[in-house]
Amino acid sequence: MTNEHLPDQIAAKTAEALASPARSRWYALKPWLVPIIAIVLGALVFDALHAVLAEVDYASVVAATMAVAPTDLALSLFFTALSYLILTGYDASSLHYAGAVVKKPTILLTSFVAYALGNTVGLGVLTGGTVRMRMYAAAGVEPSKIARAIAFNAGAFGLGMTAFGAVGLLWGASETAAMLEMPVALIRGLAILVILGVAGFVWLCSWRRELVIAGRWHVRLPLPGLAVRQLLISAADLSAAAAALWFLLPANVVDLPTFVAFYALAMALGVISHVPGGLGVFEAVILLACGGRAPADEIAGALILYRGIYFLLPLLVATVMLVSFEARRSSAAPRVARAAVRLTPGLLAAVTSLSGIMLMVSGVTPTGDDAASELLALQMPLFLVEAAHLIGSVAGVAMLFVARGLVHRLDAAWWSTLVLAILAGVLAVPKGIAVTEAGMLGFLTILLIVSRKQFYRRSSLFTQTFEKGWLVAVACVLAACAWVLFFAYRDVDYVDRMWWQFAFDANASRSMRALMAAAMFSLALGLWQLFRQPSGTITEPDEEQLQRAAAVVRAQPAADACLALMGDKSLLFSASGKSFIMYGKQGRSWIALSDPVGEAREWPELIWRFIEMADAHGGRAAFYKARPQTLPMYLDAGLRAYKLGEDAYVSLPEFSLQGPRRANLRHGVSRGEREGLSFEIIEQPDVPGVLEELRAVSNAWLAKHEAREKSFSLGAFDDEYILRQPVALVRQHGRAVAFATLMSPEVLRVEVTVDLMRQASDAPAGTMDFLFAKLMLHFKGLGYQRFGLGMSPMSGMTSHQLAPRWHRFGRLMFQYGERFYNFRGLRSFKDKFDPVWEARYLVTPGGLAPLFVMADTAALIGGGLKGVIAK
Known part of the structure; x- marks a missing residue:
């Protein structure tokens, strides 16, 4: 049987094309270009505004407004x-x-x-x-x-x-x-x-x-x-x-x-x-x-x-509209309304950012109402006024940082934003009786309370990693506030002692201190982000983690989840330990194999954690062989889906060897029995007794095909891995001639499939047909619902004339790529079992990321670039 993975030669050529020094330098510099351009443009804009507003003062602008x-x-x-x-x-x-x-x-x-x-x-x-x-x-x-x-x-x-x-x-x-x-x-x-x-x-x-x-x-x-x-x-x-x-x-x-x-x-x-x-x-x-x-x-x-x-x-009106959907939504609400509700975190993040900018600008500008200043002098102690300005400006900067957590639906970000909004809203009174400011923050508080259910991810704010662009944006806001400060107080002569002037009418001094506090807070947080030691290195799981994974695998339906037991992939467990993601790393690609395993309600959080972990290490997160029903979770995370091919499975309750459609398969089984073939299931405790026979068959198969062991999405003949699962064995007159390791979660008994399949060079023709037919009948008798035949790469691509380029490329490879990979032969072998076909996807960021991920996935499967180029 041919190993089922992406075309190795294609991926190798892709990796070679992408590995040129010029492209490497370009992709290394690309993340810095947009921030640099933004800084240069910002400097030019500030210079132009300074020249245009040379004769304008802050009070006249406020009066004109x-x-x-x-x-x-x-x-x-x-x-x-x-x-x-x-x-x-x-x-x-x-x-x-x-x-x-x-x-x-x-x-x-x-x-x-x-x-x-x-x-x-x-x-x-x-x-x-x-x-x-x-x-x-x-x-x-x-x-x-x-x-x-x-x-x-x-x-x-x-x-x-x-x-x-x-x-x-x-x-x-x-x-x-x-x-x-x-x-x-x-x-x-x-x-x-x-x-x-x-x-x-x-x-x-x-x-x-x-x-x-x-x-x-x-x-x-x-x-x-x-x-x-x-x-x-x-x-x-x-x-x-x-x-x-x-x-x-x-x-x-x-x-x-x-x-x-x-x-x-x-x-x-x-x-x-x-x-x-x-x-x-x-x-x-x-x-x-x-x-x-x-x-x-x-x-x-x-x-x-x-x-x-x-x-x-309009931003506020749109946010109110979506939050109102949240307030009156129900499970019977239209899909469009439910989709609109899920946009709420993004809009609330924008409103939070604007509120933070408002607080920072308010902190560097003077109180516009003389009556309000006089009232403050009569009713408020000076230290409270000073503290309100400092805390308000720092709260504004903090809102810019926690807004990113709102985008990712973190409950910690929700609580932080709520506390900051309430605190800054209360301090708006001693700050200068800023009614508009207090109203805006109160409005934000109400929106947050109504949309509480949208922020369900229990994750720490301190685990976030801020992109360079985000830090540059905060720096630009601080620079703009500094420009506003000097614009508002352009008629005030600067002297050193202004830093230490504390009085109700010392607006310039108060604004300078507020801006300095905000800048110091931003600098401290930015430096901590830039220089902190990344956590979560790639390590193979230990025995305790494999045992935990085995317990999860046994109690869920997906058979290919048993690949976690190979021990060659890292495991990311949920907080409860009832779910996990198995993944590998190649280059900058962090590639999860298939969907998360375990309790489905924990999958969205696991997906986000995996994406954030990859992002924290400067990598790209991808999911290989994702199922169609799970795609909405990945799309919600901003990823894109690219069809890899189709996975085949046979419905076991309806399977039999009777009828004209199964005549060839029935005759093949009969012929195998006449040639002395016998079938048996070796349960896990008994596998050590046949291990050397299996090894002899495996070595003969590798030698005949001049192949090497694969990994990641395919099993390898590793003793510890073989001993963890039952094995189907075919003998001819008592001698082992073929075997297949079985992935069969036994609690739910929904799906079973084979992983490692090998046969001796002198095994009779049709031995694998005999093995598969016997396996299907055996597991049908045990009450399993489906038998997985694995994926057929590049098959099932859309044939419409307006199909995406990826599908057109897939069709061409399926039709004319036999020199690279046995696409049609593999599909034909599986079609003889009359299976149901289900799409499988590669889920990655957009742009050129899919090409990198494909090359890196092929390297993971082949055990490195050498394994991609060779068999």
Whole structure:
């Protein structure tokens, strides 16, 4: 029988291609590039803002914010709501393009939540894409169609913003040219070229259905009507969003069509910068564009209000909507509603982060109300006011760190956030009678209490490892707060003794101390994260762990869980010890074999712990041979599924050798009996008595096939492993000619399968057919429900013309890859038993990770790269 694993030669070539020094350097530098770019862009933005706001003071900005007319606020709110309503057209168009049918209420809810989160957090394709993947999957849309819809959404937004921005540039070319210091004719020429390019794209859609990029990327083009419709949706959306800001600006600053051009340019630069929400980049462009037409403090005040109305308010509304689903949900609730509820932790993490930033900014800015300051001086002791500022700022930084735990549904993060929100909310009174701040924190507290059930993972905050990007983001927030501090107190002369001035009116000194406390807390936590010793090294299990694993394996249904008893894989147990994950490590890949083993209710926590453990060591987590019914748990963890092939099993209650469909198998058994073959089961206590006979058969099989022992997902002839399980033995006239080790959890008696299968070189033809048929009849008599035949790699791939590239590659390998692996032969051998086929998946992060994981899995199975290249 051929060993069942991924094509070794393919994986070897993949590993060789990925091991070039240039690529290794690229992937080593890649995690640092985005943080570095963010820091550089942040520095440039701060410099630009400093130059634009050189003559602006903090008090005038606050006054301008408070002076906006109620009518203008109402109009801004109206156009914000209109913009988010129009944005649903993107989702409707993308679903139409992907050929998916979804109810309108689901589209409205999904679009609003996705854009509310994506606009605020940034990386809209990733954050909004995650929301769409979960919500539309719950509505019954296939993942491949959702992926196409997400891609269409991103492309349509970029194309629409480009086209509409070009129209705006053409309209306001003179004003834009003055801002960019470029000739008017050049601006108009570029705008016309862009408009012609967009028109050419629409024309291309009218006579071509597919576009080939770089000779290999096939992109299905939308129908021309859909393309035009999407351009109109983009125009309406950008017009409404720009109007939401335009009504907040001073009157007669710039006409609306020209302002739309500025707005489109600011939006484009904000998206390109990858700064969350384009914060700072967007403001700098608008300030530069409108500079000289109105006081800069009034423009800055309008931008602050716009951030609150267009970005923060929808995020809060979306969070309230999902939490309200949580409050009234039931087991009979629609799948879409239940999927929406599971998005709550992500939105609460965003709200917590914003609350933390609010606390930090509040700590570095002066109390705006003189009456409030006088009341504090009369009613509050000075030390309480000082402590409130220090604790509030440190609580703000702490919220930025615990927000990551909320994303991962940690109960410790929930408790920490709740305590911090209540503490900071109470301290908002002595801090400066900050009613708005206290209200925001009270609002967060209510949301946390209502959504308590979503944070069920009992894990310590101290086991978390923060990514470099997260630490850089916190550093950027601290830098922004430092800039706000110096902006707010630019008229205060700095002297050393300011650090030690304690008085009710010493706002600058108090703000400096609050920022320093927050910075020191962040530095201490960041250094601890960077330099702490990673825990949990890869070690083989000891005898006590193997005994614990054996007890779990005996009491669960999956037969391949017996592979944990090989002792070559590490074991990650649940807190109760009733479940575990078996895994190996190759390179940077941490690969779990199949799904978790044990009690299903403990699996989600185990999966998260495994992913976090791999991430703590700078690795990538993957699950090899995952079953279809477990995929939602992995998708919830942000992983992607790639089909490996199909696993075959025979339903034992219906199995027999009677009937025309089993004629060949029945004749094979009869022929084997005539040739002197006999079958017996050697129970575990009796295996030592036949061990040397088994070894002789195994050595002969290895010599004939010039093969070496495999590992990880396949058994090896190891004495301790062989002695842990029963063995099926075939003799010919009393001499052992074939055997198979049996994986058969005996408590539930659901599934049984074979692992190590070997036969002597002179065994009669059809010996393995004889062995399998006898095994199935034997275990049918014992009451087992199914007999596993193992996996057929690359089989069962989708044959549709729009199938993903992975499936097309799998089909080609199955049809033409016989020189690498006996794909069709293995499938044909198993088909003779008339089995049921069930898909098996490789679950990994996206991008190039699947290629690395495939190569590393093949190395684990083959015992290293040498084992992959050789047999």
